Amino acid sequence: MSTxxxxxxEQLSGIKAHTLRIWEQRYNLLNPKRTDTNIRxxxxxxxxxxxxxxxxxxxxxxxxxxxxxxxxxxxxxxxKLTDRSLTHDDQIHALTICMIEMDEDRFDKVLTTNIIxxxxxxxxxxxxxxxxxxxxxLWQTGAINPAQEHFISNLVRQxxxxxxxxxxxxxxxxxxxxxxxxxELHEISLLFASYLIKSKGHKVxxxxxxxxxxDLDAVYNLLEPEYLLTVMTxxxxxxxxxGYVDMLSKKFSKSQIFVxxxxxxxxxxxFPSNVTQFNYIRDIKDVLExxxxxxxxx
Numbered sequence: 001m002s003t004x005x006x007x008x009x010e011q012l013s014g015i016k017a018h019t020l021r022i023w024e025q026r027y028n029l030l031n032p033k034r035t036d037t038n039i040r041x042x043x044x045x046x047x048x049x050x051x052x053x054x055x056x057x058x059x060x061x062x063x064x065x066x067x068x069x070x071x072x073x074x075x076x077x078x079x080k081l082t083d084r085s086l087t088h089d090d091q092i093h094a095l096t097i098c099m100i101e102m103d104e105d106r107f108d109k110v111l112t113t114n115i116i117x118x119x120x121x122x123x124x125x126x127x128x129x130x131x132x133x134x135x136x137x138l139w140q141t142g143a144i145n146p147a148q149e150h151f152i153s154n155l156v157r158q159x160x161x162x163x164x165x166x167x168x169x170x171x172x173x174x175x176x177x178x179x180x181x182x183x184e185l186h187e188i189s190l191l192f193a194s195y196l197i198k199s200k201g202h203k204v205x206x207x208x209x210x211x212x213x214x215d216l217d218a219v220y221n222l223l224e225p226e227y228l229l230t231v232m233t234x235x236x237x238x239x240x241x242x243g244y245v246d247m248l249s250k251k252f253s254k255s256q257i258f259v260x261x262x263x264x265x266x267x268x269x270x271f272p273s274n275v276t277q278f279n280y281i282r283d284i285k286d287v288l289e290x291x292x293x294x295x296x297x298x
Contacts, residue, residue, distance in 0.1 A: 002145050004042045006032075012047060012096060012134060013054040014089070020050065027067035029053065048100050052078045055093045082110060092131045099135065099152050107155055120163045121199075124192055125282055128156055132188065153188060160191040170201030174291055175225035177255075179207035179216055181244060186233040189260065189281040193229055196281075200288045213247075220252060228252055231281065232261035242269050249275050258284065 010017045024030045030049070032040040052074050056066050059081055066074070082094035091114055098107035114123040135149065176197050178190055187209050194204045205223055207215065220228075228248065236244040241263040248257050249272035259271075260278040271277055278284060 002044055004047055006040070006042070009042060009047060009050050013050045015050065015054050023063060027063065029067055044100050048097055051093050051097050055081060055090055058089065083113070088126045088130070091127050092134065095131045096135070099148050102148065102151055104155065111159055156188055157191060160188070160195060164191065164195045164198060167195065167198035169198060169203040173202035174227060175203045175205060175223060176227045176229060177205045177207070177220060177225040178229050179211040180209050180230060181232055181235055182210050182212050183235040184233060185209050186231070189231045193281050193284055196284055197288065200292060217251070225255060227256050227258065229258040232259065232263040234263070237263055241267065245269065245275055246272065258287070
């Protein structure tokens with residue numbers, strides 16, 4: 001079971017800590033525990049409750065009414081709202097509850113419903129990515145355990161693979177080589193890039209997680225892709241990131257290289273002429289539009 005500070009509850013629910021304390025005192029809404037050193041903390045049941053309260057309150061339920069609801073009734077009302085609501089925040093709340101409960105069926109239903117309503121790409125950009133960003137911060141601070149993070153990442157990964165398999169490349173499409181540096185395992189952004197590239201009719205050579213340099217060389221020499229794309233979330237880190245980018249630039253000088261991820265975005269790095277940085281992986285859409293125009297002109 002995970003433990004949360006009141007600031008964690010604020011970040012996940014969007015309800016200010018000051019408001020949570022007032023509700024706690026006035027309506028006995030929460031029952032914080034205390035450590036041996038008398039520090040207050042909350043558990044999974046508290047987080048789930050506050051997420052439900054936030055969702056209901058955002059949709060017009062008065063806090064006095066919410067506080068008097070039995071747990072079964074509150075859950076029923078939340079399920080009704082998330083089934084019919086198109087609000088992104090409501091859907092992110094619903095996914096967060098699924099994560100806390102590790103409810104795979106409900107998680108799948110929320111994602112599938114949104115994909116049907118607004119499409120896969122918009123579901124990724126407006127719901128899944130903000131959701132992953134929210135839980136990512138808490139995972140780094142230890143508020144969410146690795147099992148919960150892996151549970152969610154694997155479910156999202158499955159959806160991405162199914163969506164990618166449904167895309168058919170064009171005969172005139174360009175070749176993109178997608179890979180993660182050796183030791184890098186965070187694959188969601190690379191998979192989404194693969195989906196976007198294939199959805200525009202281009203061919204993707206997908207090497208995936210932790211690609212050794214020798215393997216990268218061998219595939220590049222065999223297939224000679226016009227473009228390479230990698231995401232550096234955790235590795236290479238620090239000063240080694242610049243060296244890795246420089247190595248890619250020199251070794252694959254005939255290709256255009258795209259890089260993204262925490263280790264390059266916002267860092268004080270110098271990018272060679274054949275390397276382009278993406279602040280967000282969705283930025284590749286602009287490049288794909290330019291490539292499409294070039295293909296049409298030819």
